[in-house]
Amino acid sequence: QVQLVQSGAEVKKPGASVKVSCKASGYTFTNYYIHWVRQAPGQGLEWMGIINPSGGSTSYAQKFQGRVTMTRDTSTTTLYMQLSSLRSEDTAVFYCARDNGGVDYWGQGTLVTVSS
Amino acid sequence: SYELTQPPSVSVSPGHTARITCSGDALPKKYAYWYQQKSGQAPVLVIYEDSKRPSGIPERFSGSSSGTMATLTISGAQVEDEADYYCYSTDSSGYPSFGGGTKLTVL
Numbered sequence: 001q002v003q004l005v006q007s008g009a010e011v012k013k014p015g016a017s018v019k020v021s022c023k024a025s026g027y028t029f030t031n032y033y034i035h036w037v038r039q040a041p042g043q044g045l046e047w048m049g050i051i052n053p054s055g056g057s058t059s060y061a062q063k064f065q066g067r068v069t070m071t072r073d074t075s076t077t078t079l080y081m082q083l084s085s086l087r088s089e090d091t092a093v094f095y096c097a098r099d100n101g102g103v104d105y106w107g108q109g110t111l112v113t114v115s116s
Numbered sequence: 117s118y119e120l121t122q123p124p125s126v127s128v129s130p131g132h133t134a135r136i137t138c139s140g141d142a143l144p145k146k147y148a149y150w151y152q153q154k155s156g157q158a159p160v161l162v163i164y165e166d167s168k169r170p171s172g173i174p175e176r177f178s179g180s181s182s183g184t185m186a187t188l189t190i191s192g193a194q195v196e197d198e199a200d201y202y203c204y205s206t207d208s209s210g211y212p213s214f215g216g217g218t219k220l221t222v223l
Contacts, residue, residue, distance in 0.1 A: 044200075044215075045153075045204075045214040061117065095159075097159075101149075101165065104170075106160075108158055109158050
């Protein structure tokens with residue numbers, strides 16, 4: 001069965017960076033793009049960007065351009081999302097999610113708390 | 117960025133029909149997808165490609181799309197359907213976006 005298993009919760013100080021991982025299994029890793037989605041407390045889903053695990057190409061939402069980097073490791077079928085220059089407003093749950101035309105499977109989410 | 121507009125909240129009595137709308141300029145040419153998110157949980161796909169239901173999703177969930185509006189219908193809503201619902205689609209260039217979400221109250 002398709003599974004996306006994300007890394008655990010993180011606490012970061014303002015100005016720091018965070019790197020969230022997403023381990024994919026149960027399907028051919030290189031056949032499906034992966035989205036990253038942010039959800040601030042009590043807020044809606046916000047699309048951050050997408051990565052093609054096959055070639056590594058990416059497309060980022062304009063809002064996150066310059067601060068986000070999405071990468072993958074095909075040897076371990078793991079995706080990564082790094083967000084830099086963190087501020088308190090970045091406190092949120094971050095999800096990886098598989099693209100199949102639309103999003104079909106989601107990771108369990110990773111809570112990132114930014115606090116001094 | 118591409119805007120998909122949903123009502124912030126919808127209320128329905130148990131056993132009645134709830135309808136949640138999503139409007140977007142590209143919906144005449146792009147599919148809509150719908151997600152259910154219960155408190156503290158990851159979203160779950162309930163409708164894909166406007167009107168298809170994934171396996172395991174109850175038949176009371178259905179979807180439709182006409183013009184610039186997609187609709188999620190829950191026929192005979194149950195208390196356990198109380199959740200936030202999000203639509204998803206892309207603009208004409210393929211840029212993805214989520215609607216703002218609709219809180220469904222069943223009481």
